[in-house]
Amino acid sequence: MKLHHIGKVVEDINKGVRYYESTFGLKSMGKAVIDPIQKVEVVFVEMGSGNDVTIELISPMSKDSPVAAFLKQGGGLHHLCFEVKDIHKSIEEFKEKGALVLGKPVPGKGHQDRLTVWLYTSEKELVELVENAGEDI
Numbered sequence: 001m002k003l004h005h006i007g008k009v010v011e012d013i014n015k016g017v018r019y020y021e022s023t024f025g026l027k028s029m030g031k032a033v034i035d036p037i038q039k040v041e042v043v044f045v046e047m048g049s050g051n052d053v054t055i056e057l058i059s060p061m062s063k064d065s066p067v068a069a070f071l072k073q074g075g076g077l078h079h080l081c082f083e084v085k086d087i088h089k090s091i092e093e094f095k096e097k098g099a100l101v102l103g104k105p106v107p108g109k110g111h112q113d114r115l116t117v118w119l120y121t122s123e124k125e126l127v128e129l130v131e132n133a134g135e136d137i
Helices: 015-026 068-072 088-095
Strands: 001-011 034-035 040-046 054-060 076-084 106-108 114-120 126-131
Touching: 015 040, 015 054, 054 068, 076 088, 088 114, 088 126
Parallel strands: 001 054, 076 126
Antiparallel strands: 001 076, 034 040, 040 054, 106 114, 114 126
């Protein structure tokens, strides 16, 4: 398992990208994509120069998006995402440690349709797991 990205909820994706570019020198990793399951628009920004960790900017597309209420409270740091080799095995390991699984694994549009799942840990952290079965982690 390795840290894949840090998720941040923002009101406006383009404004968020401009902020990270001008303030920290980060660059967008591509165009924003819509995830219809989560009802959000997402884009990743990175430092470049071999820095593996990225920031995912997330903006709700509707009032019933899972992050809409979070944005109403001010937005900001939302979750940590970890890349795992076997998502089903990792879910069981997290459950054994007291985590609550918030749904079934589903394809994540921001992750090239790789399986993703959301967990709420015993330490009250929101965690996303993304499966990467094709390479060593």
